[in-house]
Amino acid sequence: MRSRPQRAPRALGALLVWLLALGGCAGRPEGEPVTLVFKYARILGRADPLPGLLRAFEAAHPGVRVKGEALPWTSDDQHQLYVINLEGRSPGFDVMMLDCIWVPEFARAGWLLDLTAHLRPDELVPYFASAVTAGTYDGRVWALPWNMNVGLLYYRTDLLARHGLRPPETHAELVAGVRQIRAAERDPALEGYLWQGKQYEGLVVNVLEAFWANGTRLLGEDGTILPEPARAADALRFLRGLIEANVSPAWTTAADEELTRRAFGDGHAIFLRNWPYAMELFEAPGSAVRGKVAFTSLPGRARGAAGAGSTGGAHLAVSRRSRHPELAVALARHLTSQPAQRAIALGAALSPTRRDLYHDPELVRAHPGMPRLDGLMLMGRPRPVTPAYLLVSSTVQPEFSAALVGVKSPERAIADARARLGYFLEAIR
Amino acid sequence: MTRREAVNRRRGVLLVAPTVLALGTLTVYPGVWVLWLSLQHRIPIFGVSRFAGLDNYAFLAIDSRFASAAATTIIFTVTSVALEVVLGVAAALAIHAQRGGRRVALSLLLLAWAMPAVVTAKLFEWLYHPTAGLLNVALGGHALNWLGDPHLALPAVILADVWRTMPFVAVLCYARLLAIPAELYEAAQVDGAGRLATLVLITLPMLARILLVAILFRALDALRAFDLMFVLTGGGPAGTTETITVYAYRVLFQTLQLGFGSALGVVVFVLVMAVAWAYLRLLRTSAVTA
Numbered sequence: 001m002r003s004r005p006q007r008a009p010r011a012l013g014a015l016l017v018w019l020l021a022l023g024g025c026a027g028r029p030e031g032e033p034v035t036l037v038f039k040y041a042r043i044l045g046r047a048d049p050l051p052g053l054l055r056a057f058e059a060a061h062p063g064v065r066v067k068g069e070a071l072p073w074t075s076d077d078q079h080q081l082y083v084i085n086l087e088g089r090s091p092g093f094d095v096m097m098l099d100c101i102w103v104p105e106f107a108r109a110g111w112l113l114d115l116t117a118h119l120r121p122d123e124l125v126p127y128f129a130s131a132v133t134a135g136t137y138d139g140r141v142w143a144l145p146w147n148m149n150v151g152l153l154y155y156r157t158d159l160l161a162r163h164g165l166r167p168p169e170t171h172a173e174l175v176a177g178v179r180q181i182r183a184a185e186r187d188p189a190l191e192g193y194l195w196q197g198k199q200y201e202g203l204v205v206n207v208l209e210a211f212w213a214n215g216t217r218l219l220g221e222d223g224t225i226l227p228e229p230a231r232a233a234d235a236l237r238f239l240r241g242l243i244e245a246n247v248s249p250a251w252t253t254a255a256d257e258e259l260t261r262r263a264f265g266d267g268h269a270i271f272l273r274n275w276p277y278a279m280e281l282f283e284a285p286g287s288a289v290r291g292k293v294a295f296t297s298l299p300g301r302a303r304g305a306a307g308a309g310s311t312g313g314a315h316l317a318v319s320r321r322s323r324h325p326e327l328a329v330a331l332a333r334h335l336t337s338q339p340a341q342r343a344i345a346l347g348a349a350l351s352p353t354r355r356d357l358y359h360d361p362e363l364v365r366a367h368p369g370m371p372r373l374d375g376l377m378l379m380g381r382p383r384p385v386t387p388a389y390l391l392v393s394s395t396v397q398p399e400f401s402a403a404l405v406g407v408k409s410p411e412r413a414i415a416d417a418r419a420r421l422g423y424f425l426e427a428i429r
Numbered sequence: 430m431t432r433r434e435a436v437n438r439r440r441g442v443l444l445v446a447p448t449v450l451a452l453g454t455l456t457v458y459p460g461v462w463v464l465w466l467s468l469q470h471r472i473p474i475f476g477v478s479r480f481a482g483l484d485n486y487a488f489l490a491i492d493s494r495f496a497s498a499a500a501t502t503i504i505f506t507v508t509s510v511a512l513e514v515v516l517g518v519a520a521a522l523a524i525h526a527q528r529g530g531r532r533v534a535l536s537l538l539l540l541a542w543a544m545p546a547v548v549t550a551k552l553f554e555w556l557y558h559p560t561a562g563l564l565n566v567a568l569g570g571h572a573l574n575w576l577g578d579p580h581l582a583l584p585a586v587i588l589a590d591v592w593r594t595m596p597f598v599a600v601l602c603y604a605r606l607l608a609i610p611a612e613l614y615e616a617a618q619v620d621g622a623g624r625l626a627t628l629v630l631i632t633l634p635m636l637a638r639i640l641l642v643a644i645l646f647r648a649l650d651a652l653r654a655f656d657l658m659f660v661l662t663g664g665g666p667a668g669t670t671e672t673i674t675v676y677a678y679r680v681l682f683q684t685l686q687l688g689f690g691s692a693l694g695v696v697v698f699v700l701v702m703a704v705a706w707a708y709l710r711l712l713r714t715s716a717v718t719a
Contacts, residue, residue: 076682076683079682079683080682083682083685087473105474108474108475109473109474189560197577198576198577198662198663198665198666199662199663199664199665199666199667199668200663200665249559250559250574250577250578251559251560251572251574251577252577253574253577253578253665253666254559254574254575254576254577254582254662254665254666255559255577259558259559263560268560387474387475388475388684390683390684391684391686394679394683394684397665398494398664398665398667398668398671401665401666401667401668402666402667402668404666404667405577405578405579405666405667406579407579407666407667407669408667416493420494423488424684424686427470427472427477427686428472428475428477
């Protein structure tokens with residue numbers, strides 16, 4: 001009995017030595033299999049290409065096993081899961097898929113591995129510049145662009161042709177087109193221009209696009225909040241005006257991507273602002289608008305100055321606490337490589353972040369709109385790249401929504417947004 | 430104190446110790462921690478961590494978004510609980526008065542209550558769908574912008590909540606109705622009391638106690654309402670359906686302002702405790718007078 005209390009420390013000591021030895025030999029003793037954990041959201045589409053890509057990585061790296069773990073369904077839940085695990089310092093995953101708006105936040109928090117030194121100088125050249133910008137913070141690269149989105153204007157080719165109209169280049173042309181077509185069609189169920197005005201992230205995206213079309217922005221170059229309040233208020237007034245003039249339906253204030261996509265897909269609207277994924281669904285067999293839809297850039301304020309669509313998408317980053325950083329970077333690189341992105345674009349309705357793929361014969365055969373999409377992606381602009389993005393977004397959402405539903409004047413909404421943002425951003429400077 | 434009393438007392442302390450310990454570690458410790466956090470500027474991502482005193486509370490006092498969320502929470506609680514009680518009692522009386530099919534009626538009623546809030550929210554999202562929703566189709570040409578109109582969104586959320594939790598009140602009342610002795614009604618009949626008089630003078634007073642309990646439960650739930658509005662409207666439009674808990678979620682979990690978010694949490698806690706305390710007092714006095 002007396003020797004018992006001594007045995008435990010000895011065992012502990014042995015364990016400690018063993019653990020130290022493990023850590024000392026760069027994480028991979030001979031023959032010991034390594035498991036990398038990859039967190040990602042399930043890819044919807046004809047076939048999930050991910051398992052095949054992960055197996056290919058394993059084949060190229062003997063002794064390495066990659067475990068793909070699915071993220072929760074909604075963006076809010078994914079963010080929460082990451083924050084809790086990364087803040088808890090034992091993430092339990094190596095490579096993670098991030099919504100591009102989280103990259104600066106996670107980089108600032110010190111949760112991501114700085115990839116700058118791991119990359120060849122020209123490695124990011126093939127990517128869209130706005131996607132690279134979204135993964136860059138403080139002059140360093142923190143994440144590789146994986147797939148990409150951009151705001152587009154969808155229109156009904158049949159309706160425009162029947163009334164002798166060309167796709168609108170300016171807001172004024174869009175409004176005039178809606179009026180002309182609806183007056184002639186006399187279909188009470190036919191809406192004009194659908195976009196996303198519900199109080200959520202999508203609203204911020206739509207308002208940002210209106211800001212850009214009006215020559216202003218949410219955060220200035222030097223971090224000033226809403227540097228031109230009058231122009232910003234003007235943009236909000238324009239959006240509110242669309243609803244008041246019934247160019248956009250009253251329910252725009254409750255509309256998200258899917259609500260508007262369905263209404264347009266059922267043939268109940270002339271114009272729609274949405275992401276590239278919608279095209280595949282419009283062209284699906286049995287769709288009411290099959291063969292009657294095309295897309296172009298969002299309207300601008302004046303002819304010759306097409307509007308920029310907001311970009312979005314997913315990036316791949318490596319946890320700073322990964323025990324196998326080299327392998328994790330290799331996996332992120334493998335998944336964002338040209339062959340991998342081609343496989344993903346073929347199997348699922350996700351757009352690549354590499355420009356050359358938009359002119360790849362095999363891909364263009366599967367998605368004839370891709371060459372056109374290339375130019376629009378190129379024009380796209382990222383949302384403000386700041387670690388405080390979620391704070392900014394959740395602060396302005398109710399203000400923008402208040403202006404859209406007419407509870408506040410656009411000027412008041414902008415002034416309130418500035419005051420609140422000023423207070424919160426002051427605290428983290 | 431006799432020796433026996435002392436032993437009993439010691440044994441009592443010993444028996445209650447595990448509960449006190451469990452409650453202490455599971456509720457008191459985190460509670461105190463949240464209170465401590467609420468007195469700080471704490472935003473881990475930005476490396477902000479400093480004592481703030483009552484700064485967070487001072488900002489809450491002038492924060493228009495908080496004022497709006499507090500008003501929404503109170504309107505939501507009062508309206509939804511009032512409607513649930515009225516409809517719940519009515520449903521209980523209706524089932525009680527039925528001859529057959531009571532069990533079927535009860536099961537159907539419970540179905541709504543047993544559904545997770547998020548499922549209910551999704552269900553109502555389709556009912557309120559602006560163009561294809563059942564409600565708007567039923568209304569004919571007068572399509573209403575249920576979730577996008579600042580005057581309709583909160584009533585729409587309240588309606589969904591009432592549909593979901595009215596059965597809880599109904600089932601409690603129904604159980605109480607079964608326990609009211611038939612002699613009371615017979616005596617009333619002998620005295621020549623009409624249906625209305627029987628309801629007002631016998632049935633409702635007999636339901637009073639159980640209703641107080643039901644209201645307490647429902648009010649505490651409604652004060653912390655989150656899922657329905659989070660899924661249905663995300664707090665919009667113009668923040669008209671944002672309750673304090675939704676606001677706290679945005680501040681705490683989305684923007685990770687732990688200090689300010691904790692201050693919001695403390696306010697919700699104080700609010701809920703105050704209501705619970707007032708109710709318990711009310712229950713006690715009613716027990717004395719009853």
